[in-house]
Structures are given as structure tokens and as C-alpha cells.
Amino acid sequence: MKEILKVNHLEVHHMDHKVSTNIISDISFSLEKNRCLGIVGESGSGKSITCKAILGLLDKDFHIKGEVIFNDIHLLKADKRKIRQIRGKEISMILQNPMTSFDPLYPIQEQMTETFIENLDISKKEALGLSLKTLENMNILHPKDVLKKYPHQLSGGMLQRVMIGTALTLKPSIIIADEPTTAVDAINVAKVMKEFSGIKEKHNTSMIFISHDLGAVAKISDDILVMKDGKIVEKGETQYVLRNPRSEHTRYLINTRKALMDKFHQIVG
Numbered sequence: 300m301k302e303i304l305k306v307n308h309l310e311v312h313h314m315d316h317k318v319s320t321n322i323i324s325d326i327s328f329s330l331e332k333n334r335c336l337g338i339v340g341e342s343g344s345g346k347s348i349t350c351k352a353i354l355g356l357l358d359k360d361f362h363i364k365g366e367v368i369f370n371d372i373h374l375l376k377a378d379k380r381k382i383r384q385i386r387g388k389e390i391s392m393i394l395q396n397p398m399t400s401f402d403p404l405y406p407i408q409e410q411m412t413e414t415f416i417e418n419l420d421i422s423k424k425e426a427l428g429l430s431l432k433t434l435e436n437m438n439i440l441h442p443k444d445v446l447k448k449y450p451h452q453l454s455g456g457m458l459q460r461v462m463i464g465t466a467l468t469l470k471p472s473i474i475i476a477d478e479p480t481t482a483v484d485a486i487n488v489a490k491v492m493k494e495f496s497g498i499k500e501k502h503n504t505s506m507i508f509i510s511h512d513l514g515a516v517a518k519i520s521d522d523i524l525v526m527k528d529g530k531i532v533e534k535g536e537t538q539y540v541l542r543n544p545r546s547e548h549t550r551y552l553i554n555t556r557k558a559l560m561d562k563f564h565q566i567v568g
């Protein structure tokens with residue numbers, strides 16, 4: 300199968316007043332075309348930093364070593380303009396908190412049309428039509444009204460679905476979703492997760508899905524990477540790894556999840 304993204308020996312150090320702290324140690328993995336790679340690990344294990352390093356989103360206090368290759372382009376060596384182009388159109392990132400991804404001062408419509416005009420080189424009228432179509436495709440009710448709303452007038456779940464829809468309309472080769480249900484209320488988590496499952500089935504998109512929730516990663520990913528303390532402790536096909544965990548930490552995550560579910564079933568009855 301063809302690799303669309305390859306990460307070789309990635310290392311990240313954080314520099315603070317000449318004191319260097321190792322955050323990511325020598326990690327290597329690849330994302331196959333049209334597959335979903337789940338990255339799971341506890342808080343602080345280095346999931347977000349890994350993805351931000353790949354996309355050149357870390358500030359200059361972070362020193363990055365290694366290779367990141369997307370479609371034969373060395374991302375860590377590419378110039379800023381090229382990286383920005385790739386980030387907009389080729390690799391879309393869906394962040395933990397959609398509220399911080401939207402500008403509170405502008406209605407959704409303006410933010411969506413601006414994104415489409417910038418990345419798809421289309422007219423304002425076309426961008427407006429595409430914004431409406433995007434919300435319709437996401438089965439969002441009253442899309443015309445939603446477009447006129449400001450971010451604070453929509454729920455976290457709704458904003459996250461707007462963000463997923465916007466990312467999909469750009470038809471990126473890769474979507475990176477970093478804990479996309481963190482700011483979503485419980486009722487909407489299932490809806491947002493359904494959208495992510497749909498991406499795999501309906502779109503020609505490869506995906507990296509980051510979560511501390513092994514259950515969510517198990518549901519959605521084809522391949523899995525388990526992280527602990529900035530290192531990969533296990534990787535492989537999700538179903539295989541979950542049935543035959545080799546690393547003690549993977550076993551710990553599976554058992555913790557199982558204990559949580561048992562407790563839940565005990566309470567619910």
C-alpha cells in the first residue's frame with residue numbers, strides 16, 4: 300500500500316533559557332493512503348506535539364530533527380510559503396476546541412467563504428454556494444440560518460461539524476484530527492464521531508485521528524500507534540494490536556478502558 304506521509308526519526312526538544320528538554324524521542328511511522336492512523340496515549344504523551352511538528356506549527360523554542368515526507372516533499376525543509384499552501388489545501392487539521400479555530404467577531408459565513416476563496420481560488424458567489432452546500436452535506440438543519448450565526452451562538456458540536464465539513468470541502472489528501480470531541484457535549488460526541496467514520500467511507504482522504512480515548516481510536520482507525528513519554532511503544536493494525544498487545548502500556552490502556560466500561564455498565568444496569 301502507498302504511503303502518503305512518512306515520518307523518520309522525528310525528535311523534538313524544547314529550549315528554555317538554554318535548557319533543552321526532550322519531548323519526542325526518535326519516532327518513525329507512516330500513514331498509508333486512504334487509511335486512518337489512530338494515535339493514542341495519555342495526556343502529555345506527545346501526541347499533539349508530534350502532529351504540530353509535522354505541520355511546522357511549533358514555535359522557535361522547539362528544535363525539530365528528523366524527516367517528514369509528504370508526497371516526496373520534505374516538509375521540515377520546505378519554505379514557509381510551501382508549508383502554508385500544503386497546510387491549507389493538502390493537509391487539514393481539525394483541532395480540539397473549535398471555538399478557538401473561529402474568529403468570534405465574524406459570522407460563520409464569512410469565515411467559510413474566506414477559507415474557500417483563499418484555498419480554492421473561486422469567486423465570492425461560488426464560495427457562498429459552496430458554504431451552503433458544505434452545511435447541507437453535513438446534514439446541518441437550517442443551513443442558511445447557521446451561516447449567519449456567530450461562533451458563540453453555536454454549540455461546540457455544531458462548530459466541530461462545521462469545521463469538519465469545511466475541511467472536507469477542501470478535499471485534502473490528509474485530515475489530522477486532534478482530540479476532536481474534547482469540546483463537544485456528550486449528546487453530540489456520537490454525531491461528530493459518525494462524521495469521522497463517514498470520512499473514511501465516503502471520501503478519498505487519509506486521516507490521523509488523535510485521542511486519549513482508546514475506544515474512539517479503536518472504532519475509527521485501521522492502524523494504531525500507542526505513545527508514552529514521547530516515544531512509540533507499539534504500532535500495527537488496530538484490531539491486531541488490541542487483540543495481541545505486546546507492550547505493557549498498551550495492555551494498561553486496554554485494561555483501564557475495560558474497567559471503565561464495566562463500571563459504566565454496573566451503574567447503568
Ligand SMILES: Nc1ncnc2c1ncn2[C@@H]1O[C@H](COP(=O)(O)OP(=O)(O)OP(=O)(O)O)[C@@H](O)[C@H]1O
Pocket residue numbers: 313322340341342343344345346347348349511
Ligand atoms: N508550549 C510548550 N512548552 C513546553 N513544553 C510543552 C509545550 N507544549 C507541550 N509541552 C510538553 O510536551 C509534552 C507532550 O505534550 P503534548 O501536548 O504533545 O501531549 P498530548 O499527548 O497531546 O497530551 P493532551 O492529550 O493532554 O493534549 C508534555 O510533556 C508537555 O508538557
